[in-house]
Amino acid sequence: MAAEQKGKEEKVKSLSFQETISRNLGILFLIFMAAIIYFMVSFQQEVKTLHLTLAKQIESLTQENERVNQQLGNLFSEINKISQISIDRDQFTEIYMQLQELTGMISNEVKREFYITKIVKVISQHNKTMESKEIYEIARTIYEESLKYNFNPLLLTSLIKVESNFDPQVVSDSYAYGLCQVRRFIAPELAEKLGISWDGAEKTLFDPIKNIKIGTYYLSILNRDLEDINLAIIAYNQGPYAVQETLSRSMALDENYLNKVMDYFNSLRGFSLEEITEENKN
Numbered sequence: 386m387a388a389e390q391k392g393k394e395e396k397v398k399s400l401s402f403q404e405t406i407s408r409n410l411g412i413l414f415l416i417f418m419a420a421i422i423y424f425m426v427s428f429q430q431e432v433k434t435l436h437l438t439l440a441k442q443i444e445s446l447t448q449e450n451e452r453v454n455q456q457l458g459n460l461f462s463e464i465n466k467i468s469q470i471s472i473d474r475d476q477f478t479e480i481y482m483q484l485q486e487l488t489g490m491i492s493n494e495v496k497r498e499f500y501i502t503k504i505v506k507v508i509s510q511h512n513k514t515m516e517s518k519e520i521y522e523i524a525r526t527i528y529e530e531s532l533k534y535n536f537n538p539l540l541l542t543s544l545i546k547v548e549s550n551f552d553p554q555v556v557s558d559s560y561a562y563g564l565c566q567v568r569r570f571i572a573p574e575l576a577e578k579l580g581i582s583w584d585g586a587e588k589t590l591f592d593p594i595k596n597i598k599i600g601t602y603y604l605s606i607l608n609r610d611l612e613d614i615n616l617a618i619i620a621y622n623q624g625p626y627a628v629q630e631t632l633s634r635s636m637a638l639d640e641n642y643l644n645k646v647m648d649y650f651n652s653l654r655g656f657s658l659e660e661i662t663e664e665n666k667n
Contacts, residue, residue: 500528500538507542507653512551519593523551523564526597534605536614541601543650544618547642553593562590565600575599619643 504524508515515523527545531538548566549555556562560569567575569586576583579602581595590596607617607625620628622642631638 497528501525503653504528504538504542507546508551511546515551515553523553523593523597526594530597530601534601534608536601536604537650537654539653540614540646540650541597541604543646543653544604544621545597545600546649547645553596554591560586562586563596563600564593565596565603567596567600567603571603572599575603578602615643615647618646 501521501524504527505517505520508520508523509517512520527541528538531541545551545564548561549564551564553564555566557566561567562569562572567590569590572586572590573583576589576595576599579598581589581598583589590599604617604621607620608614610625611617611620611628616628616632616638619638619640619642623639628638
């Protein structure tokens with residue numbers, strides 16, 4: 386009886402559980418559908434967020450790519466400009482010599498030969514009547530006198546070019562003679578200090594070697610007194626007293642002569658600078 390009674394109770398419980406499930410099936414279905422909708426909405430939100438993130442990254446990459454392309458374009462443009470530059474052998478040699486000078490790797494003998502050869506070429510271009518031996522002696526003197534007073538030989542060459550255009554017999558209206566256009570009234574004193582015998586303006590100052598020595602010595606005095614190579618060059622043309630008086634009045638100096646010398650100097654050196662200071666020296 387007990388077993389039969391227990392079986393009946395279990396049957397009743399099973400029917401009760403099935404009835405409960407049947408009654409709550411609708412609720413369970415609603416819960417299941419709500420869960421599906423929730424997960425779908427969450428997934429769509431994540432997809433949207435991921436889409437926005439990817440869109441930002443793509444935009445950033447696009448902007449970076451544009452910058453890279455622009456930089457590449459600029460680089461190719463510069464390369465194209467460089468590829469169009471051509472120099473001849475003389476220009477390349479001069480650039481090489483300047484680099485060698487700057488690094489201190491060039492010997493004094495090679496430097497001497499380079500400058501003298503350069504100066505000989507310059508003189509030959511402007512004086513077609515002078516013999517080659519005399520041209521060489523003038524070039525050698527320019528180089529040696531420049532070194533003596535710590536001038537760049539091409540600077541002194543430029544000054545002579547502007548002063549006389551390499552004509553050793555020229556005389557100016559102000560009685561300046563020869564290559565360096567040394568004025569007659571100051572020349573005897575300068576010659577005496579150098580130990581050069583004075584045989585009169587024409588005999589002494591028409592001698593190219595003596596003229597260069599006197600002219601370079603005079604420029605060195607001006608450079609020493611004024612402590613500025615640019616002022617010294619202006620004073621060489623205008624006179625030291627005129628320059629000092631102009632400076633004392635805080636007035637602007639006339640730099641036309643200086644510009645002519647420096648422009649030619651820059652062309653010989655192979656580059657251009659707005660102001661030449663320490664570059665005027667070796």
